[in-house]
Amino acid sequence: MGKFFQIITHAFLIVFTAEVVFAFFLLVGDLFRLVLSISSNFQPDGFQVLGRSIYWVDFAFVMFCLTVLLFIFGITRGKYAYRVIKHSLYFDDLPNSFDGFTITQISDIHAGSFTKPKQVQKGIDLINAQKSDLFVFTGDLVNNAASEIVPYIGHFSQIKAPFGQFSVLGNHDYGDYIKWPSEADKIKNLQQLKSYHAELGFKLLLDEHVEITKNGEKIILAGIEN
Structure with missing residues (x-):
């Protein structure tokens, strides 16, 4: 269906x-x-x-x-046409230890739209090939239902970064765009989705922050709900 x-x-x-x-x-x-x-x-x-x-x-x-x-x-085909776009960011108050610190950011996975696991794996390999210090995923893991990500947990759980993998929720992750049998089912779906973030190895930030420490210096990574 x-x-x-x-x-x-x-x-x-x-x-x-x-x-x-x-x-x-x-x-x-x-x-x-x-x-x-x-x-x-x-x-x-x-x-x-x-x-x-x-x-x-x-x-x-x-x-x-x-x-x-x-x-x-x-x-x-276009959904598998991955590209790496690089940006350099400058901050006057950036701790010296974080000069040259690299972050890989991806967004809008929308797992329910995938049909070719091998093509998904190419994207995972491309992410890991960046060898970034930190990885962040900025929302929309699925189109509607948490179950969409299940076939690809083995793929996305391969993403690793020395300083961790972090994520936030996107508007599609809340399940607002389909009709649920009950409000309880919708809530259950969201809770299941959150647990899948953990299975992927992503630390889900829900209106909270974490300290990223390097050589005794630190920066703050904050994540807010949609």
Whole structure:
């Protein structure tokens, strides 16, 4: 049922977005025709109503198809197109021991969208290849249900960093986007999700902080709920 619902949701999203794009380009063309029609009122021949150009309709349809193709690529292949983006941060009051300290941050795992464990493993290997001092995950472990992460616990639990792995919850982790049989089931799901963070080796920070100590100096890592 979960996979079927996901397929239906994706199909609706693709078609709806593509139709919005199609309508947008038709509207742009109509507005342009309207301006030309109004301007023709000041010509000797008087006001003329211009018809839609078949070429512009064809162009709008091409944009519709392109939108569909881009969405399909993103859903099937793009979600595994991992990239490493590096930033250098500077702080005047940073303790000397933390000069050059490295952090790997990832977000929005959305485990329920994965279908290829081998591709997920490539992402895990890429994370560990950074050999960062600290790892942080900043929310949205699942789409809706805690059970989505279960098939991938063995993958994400491989992530290790010398100064620890830390995480916070994202908006999807609270289960607000699906209907639960009862409020108790929703609460149980959230508690289960929190326990999975521990199984992954992530220290979940819920409106709390930890001290990261190096050579007797320290920085504070804080995590807040969504």
